Amino acid sequence: xxxxxxxxxxxxxxxxxxxxxxxxxxxxxxxxxxxxxxxxxxxxxxxxxxxxxxxxxxxxxxxxxxxxxxxxxxxxxxxxxxxxxxxxxxxxxxxxxxxxxxxxxxxxxxxxxxxxxxxxxxxxxxxxxxxxxxxxxxxxxxxxxxxxxxxxxxxxxxxxxxxxxxxxxxxxxxxxxxxxxxxxxxx
Amino acid sequence: xxxxxxxxxxxxxxxxxxxxxxxxxxxxxxxxxxxxxxxxxxxxxxxxxxxxxxxxxxxxxxxxxxxxxxxxxxx
Numbered sequence: 447x448x449x450x451x452x453x454x455x456x457x458x459x460x461x462x463x464x465x466x467x468x469x470x471x472x473x474x475x476x477x478x479x480x481x482x483x484x485x486x487x488x489x490x491x492x493x494x495x496x497x498x499x500x501x502x503x504x505x506x507x508x509x510x511x512x513x514x515x516x517x518x519x520x521x522x523x524x525x526x527x528x529x530x531x532x533x534x535x536x537x538x539x540x541x542x543x544x545x546x547x548x549x550x551x552x553x554x555x556x557x558x559x560x561x562x563x564x565x566x567x568x569x570x571x572x573x574x575x576x577x578x579x580x581x582x583x584x585x586x587x588x589x590x591x592x593x594x595x596x597x598x599x600x601x602x603x604x605x606x607x608x609x610x611x612x613x614x615x616x617x618x619x620x621x622x623x624x625x626x627x628x629x630x631x632x633x
Numbered sequence: 634x635x636x637x638x639x640x641x642x643x644x645x646x647x648x649x650x651x652x653x654x655x656x657x658x659x660x661x662x663x664x665x666x667x668x669x670x671x672x673x674x675x676x677x678x679x680x681x682x683x684x685x686x687x688x689x690x691x692x693x694x695x696x697x698x699x700x701x702x703x704x705x706x707x708x
Contacts, residue, residue, distance in 0.1 A: 455680065458673045474672050514699050521693040522651065528689055529658050532682045536665050539675045558661055561669075 462544060462551070473616055475543040477606040478588035482538040489531045496520035533558070543604045545616060547623075550593065552602055570596045571621040576610040593617060644702050652690065659686045 460471040500507075500516065507516050540555040550571075554562040571593055578589035589610040593602040607613055659682070666679040 454676050455673055458671075458676075460672050462671045463669075476674075511701075514696065514701065518693065518696040518700050521689065521696050525655055525686075525689045525693055528682075528685055529655065529662070532662050532678065533658075535678050535682075536662050536675075539678060540665060540669055542671055544671065558665060 470547045471544060472547060473545040475607050477541060478586060478608045480586050481606050485534045489527055493527055496523050547620060552604060566595055566602055568620050572596055574614045574617045576614050641702050648697050
């Protein structure tokens with residue numbers, strides 16, 4: 447029972463809402479972890495504020511008997527930071543691109559209650575290109591993947607995706623296999 | 634001493650409001666992670682977040698109980 451419960455933290459078929467019958471998820475993509483590292487570092491620095499204040503004003507706080515108040519305010523500060531950190535992580539986690547054997551689904555989470563989901567069927571894919579810009583993207587191997595479509599939304603752009611070349615190959619493979627009727631295997 | 638009673642009420646009310654706002658925000662984040670998250674990563678984040686939130690709010694409650702509101706009254 448406990449093993450089964452804990453398995454949700456290990457294995458996942460990457461199923462999603464609106465998944466069609468026998469539709470197989472080939473790739474589940476999120477932005478490169480470097481993108482979330484920047485706000486997390488800032489939150490980390492903000493977490494040092496009560497510690498620095500405590501170190502500087504410790505004697506002053508203890509003389510006036512404000513230690514309990516300082517600790518309480520610090521705990522509120524850390525609770526707020528905890529919320530802010532996980533708000534950022536939620537935004538990061540819910541910004542996904544799902545590539546299945548039938549379509550590409552781009553979910554853009556702009557806020558907790560502001561989401562845009564675009565869908566592109568593989569037979570509409572015309573061209574896929576990759577754009578890596580700058581030293582960080584080059585060394586950490588991430589970049590933008592642009593999918594040219596025959597649909598109303600002329601171009602799909604997936605920002606800061608890790609290993610964009612591999613993603614491009616997978617999308618093209620999917621588009622080709624859809625045309626030829628041969629099932630693709632993604633490793 | 635005439636201050637103490639209303640000040641205590643104000644502080645307690647404020648603490649309850651902060652506590653409710655915090656857990657309201659936490660609920661929204663947990664809901665999004667578990668309801669819309671795909672794969673294992675959102676579930677892991679949700680578990681870590683819930684654990685941390687319980688610990689932090691528990692700590693805040695204990696520290697609030699130890700707080701002497703009389704110290705905040707200007708003499």
